[in-house]
Amino acid sequence: MPRRADSCPLPYRQAVDLYFMEHRAKLLDVAAFLDRLGRTVERPAQDDFRVAALREAIALLGDGKGEYARRILDLFSDPGTEPIATAGEKGASGAYPGPTA
Amino acid sequence: MKYIDPHIHMVSRTTDDYARMAQADCIALTEPAFWAGFDRSSPQGFFDYFRQLTETEPRRAAAYGIRHYCWLCINPKEAEDVGFAREVIALIPEFLQRDNVLGIGEIGLNKNSRNELVILEEQIALAAEHGQMILVHTPHLEDKRKGTKLIMDAIQANGAIEPGRVLIDHVEEHTVEMVLDRGFWAGMTLYPDSKCTPQRAVDIIETYGSERLWINSAGDWGPSDPLAVPKAQVEMLRRGHSRADVSRISLDNPLQFLRQSPRFDVDV
Numbered sequence: 071m072p073r074r075a076d077s078c079p080l081p082y083r084q085a086v087d088l089y090f091m092e093h094r095a096k097l098l099d100v101a102a103f104l105d106r107l108g109r110t111v112e113r114p115a116q117d118d119f120r121v122a123a124l125r126e127a128i129a130l131l132g133d134g135k136g137e138y139a140r141r142i143l144d145l146f147s148d149p150g151t152e153p154i155a156t157a158g159e160k161g162a163s164g165a166y167p168g169p170t171a
Numbered sequence: 172m173k174y175i176d177p178h179i180h181m182v183s184r185t186t187d188d189y190a191r192m193a194q195a196d197c198i199a200l201t202e203p204a205f206w207a208g209f210d211r212s213s214p215q216g217f218f219d220y221f222r223q224l225t226e227t228e229p230r231r232a233a234a235y236g237i238r239h240y241c242w243l244c245i246n247p248k249e250a251e252d253v254g255f256a257r258e259v260i261a262l263i264p265e266f267l268q269r270d271n272v273l274g275i276g277e278i279g280l281n282k283n284s285r286n287e288l289v290i291l292e293e294q295i296a297l298a299a300e301h302g303q304m305i306l307v308h309t310p311h312l313e314d315k316r317k318g319t320k321l322i323m324d325a326i327q328a329n330g331a332i333e334p335g336r337v338l339i340d341h342v343e344e345h346t347v348e349m350v351l352d353r354g355f356w357a358g359m360t361l362y363p364d365s366k367c368t369p370q371r372a373v374d375i376i377e378t379y380g381s382e383r384l385w386i387n388s389a390g391d392w393g394p395s396d397p398l399a400v401p402k403a404q405v406e407m408l409r410r411g412h413s414r415a416d417v418s419r420i421s422l423d424n425p426l427q428f429l430r431q432s433p434r435f436d437v438d439v
């Protein structure tokens with residue numbers, strides 16, 4: 071399926087004016103969250119798998135290759151193709167914990 | 172602007188929500204059967220739930236001039252116990268005769284387990300046997316991409332289901348393309364925390380076009396917004412999309428898909 075270019079009718083400058091403040095605030099929330107983790111007690115030596123995935127996703131945003139939303143979702147996804155033996159918990163964690171977790 | 176919310180769980184919403192949706196120009200909605208936030212203790216719990224979906228909710232909606240339709244099934248979160256699930260499935264055929272029932276849904280997968288898949292396949296077969304349309308729930312978060320593929324494979328393996336009569340819901344940037352490429356309809360769910368925001372939904376429309384695509388609130392008992400569809404309409408308008416394009420995604424497309432059921436006779 072062909073992806074469409076120039077399909078957002080907003081001029082670039084107007085899009086920046088419209089959305090910049092909102093996304094500046096969201097970025098600062100991410101930054102403050104990582105700072106907060108640095109102040110927590112009982113910190114493990116290694117990042118939780120969810121935080122590790124978040125750091126990997128943030129790095130991806132700087133690579134200039136685009137399609138950031140799709141690629142971050144792919145990064146957070148279970149890479150497998152087969153059903154699992156049994157459903158344990160009903161919930162999902164937001165990142166793939168790996169086959170042994 | 173007139174709209175249809177094609178996926179919302181009104182059993183979990185207040186009458187005030189019906190009033191607000193009517194004020195925002197919602198003319199019709201469809202309500203798939205889902206997990207209530209707890210596991211039912213017996214199949215009879217589903218019998219009562221199906222009565223609520225086919226008797227009570229249409230009356231509540233009609234008080235605000237909104238047409239109410241529904242989809243019936245056992246949801247994937249309660250499908251791990253195959254014996255229990257089969258008892259629920261046995262209740263469904265008698266309800267398929269009711270006036271506001273559009274098909275089987277929301278069936279699908281939650282944790283992508285073998286038992287969930289068995290019950291999914293049996294409900295696909297039920298839809299095929301009764302000539303019903305299908306509304307699909309795809310898994311959350313890290314389980315979505317794999318689950319979406321497994322679900323589409325199961326539907327295509329059945330062989331008797333036409334993809335144009337199936338809507339695969341809760342697509343995001345990493346699943347929308349594969350769903351549309353296989354000829355299915357795709358739904359975007361507008362949630363505050365998980366799934367899509369109105370902004371991202373409009374981004375997806377701009378990237379992939381609006382053919383075979385709809386938007387819904389999937390409003391339920393969790394963090395969700397019964398007015399999410401009108402908010403996405405506003406998001407399109409503020410970017411400069413035409414009212415015809417807004418209407419296409421929020422009204423014309425749901426009409427086109429849902430009118431494949433002779434029961435869906437909403438007058439615009």
Ligand SMILES: [Zn+2]
Nearest residue numbers: 203205277389
């Ligand atoms: Zn739902």
